[in-house]
Amino acid sequence: MGRPFQLMLARRTAEAFLRKEAITTLPVDPFAIAESRDILVQPKPDTEPGVSGMLLRHGNSFGIIYATHIQSLGFQRFSVSHELGHFFLEGHIDQILKDGLHASRAGFVTADPYELEADHFAAGLLMPETPFRAAMDNAEHSLAGIEALADQCLTSLTATAIRYAGLTRKAAAVIVSTGDTIDYCFMSDAMKTLPKLAWLRKGTKLPAGTATARLAGDPAKIRVGARVTDETDVRDWLGGTIRQGVSEESIGLGSYGKVLTVLSSKAIGREDDDYDEEEDEDTLVERWTPRFR
Incomplete structure (x- = not known):
């Protein structure tokens, strides 16, 4: 497997x-x-x-x-x-x-x-x-919506953002960075529909001139949980061949010393209401799921 x-x-x-x-x-x-x-x-x-x-x-x-x-x-x-x-x-x-x-x-x-x-x-x-998707239906497609989900689940903002990116049918990318370097990036399926993406891997430098890069350069603001919001071209972050504006929202993660960035768009990709693939996945999981201790 x-x-x-x-x-x-x-x-x-x-x-x-x-x-x-x-x-x-x-x-x-x-x-x-x-x-x-x-x-x-x-x-x-x-x-x-x-x-x-x-x-x-x-x-x-x-x-x-x-x-x-x-x-x-x-x-x-x-x-x-x-x-x-x-x-x-x-x-x-x-x-x-x-x-x-x-x-x-x-x-x-x-x-x-x-x-x-x-x-x-x-x-x-x-x-x-199942309950997380139901909560997502009532949440904004934004950092504020992810914060509301984190409050409901009593989970960290970072873990909630990653789970959101994995389940939303809208275009989203979640990036965590330390200093001027990216730790990891999770993208929703809709965001992955962009052609010729430049995948953000561990160790990649933050895009120069972005709001996130400016916040990341100020440790004092990171410690107090400062946040910045900007509109940017998705190519500045993910490359590709399509020019498309996305919302860039970043927040300092306090004593953790990192920055969480959420890129979101309602224009990229499309919602998929076909659940057949999910049902096939459930069948595979049922076959392989072990008994509980």
Whole structure:
């Protein structure tokens, strides 16, 4: 199975668990889920930098420690959900808990396949597709709409933006950057319809002269969560051959030291009301979804 399928399967495994437990509304409580499996969850203020949480095992007992150095309830809930991903996803415990302790780096910041699968499990657990799509129907196609979804799901702005890009039928791109360098970019299917895109990969420089680049050059503004909004040509960011205006909205992520940028357009691409492909995907997932621990 390819990597995209594995990540999709991780999200769907979380959603299947919620259906099994009859959890159908937002927000989803990962602490209650851990308690239902007798997993002790505790905060750890002095977790080493870069570590979001830990999964521990002693005999047949499990525990989760989550970092609090980033003062964000959404990030902490995602970190706990990430560790639950390691607990529930097939093969993870045998692979990562050989020494009884595993330190995680949640938040789509590593290419490690087990960490990425746990990240996508967390996204599916906290933002399951059916209720999240229903919430999206009442949200603006903008950074403000994503913020409203984050408030409803009690999730971090970054994780919510990534989930939004993965599910919206409108054109959107979510970019996270540190300094003048892009960490990663997620694009909606509608945005991907642009011909001859220049894919934004890790390490790519921010486009010079953009509002995001100006914000990224002022660490003080990033720390206080300043935001900027501009209209720009999509080619300035994603290249391609079509000139099209897009909304560029960026916000500083505080002590995280990063900038989140949302590019959005209602003119690029088109909505797709054909669900046959999604139903085929559900069939594949049902075939491959493991039993729950």
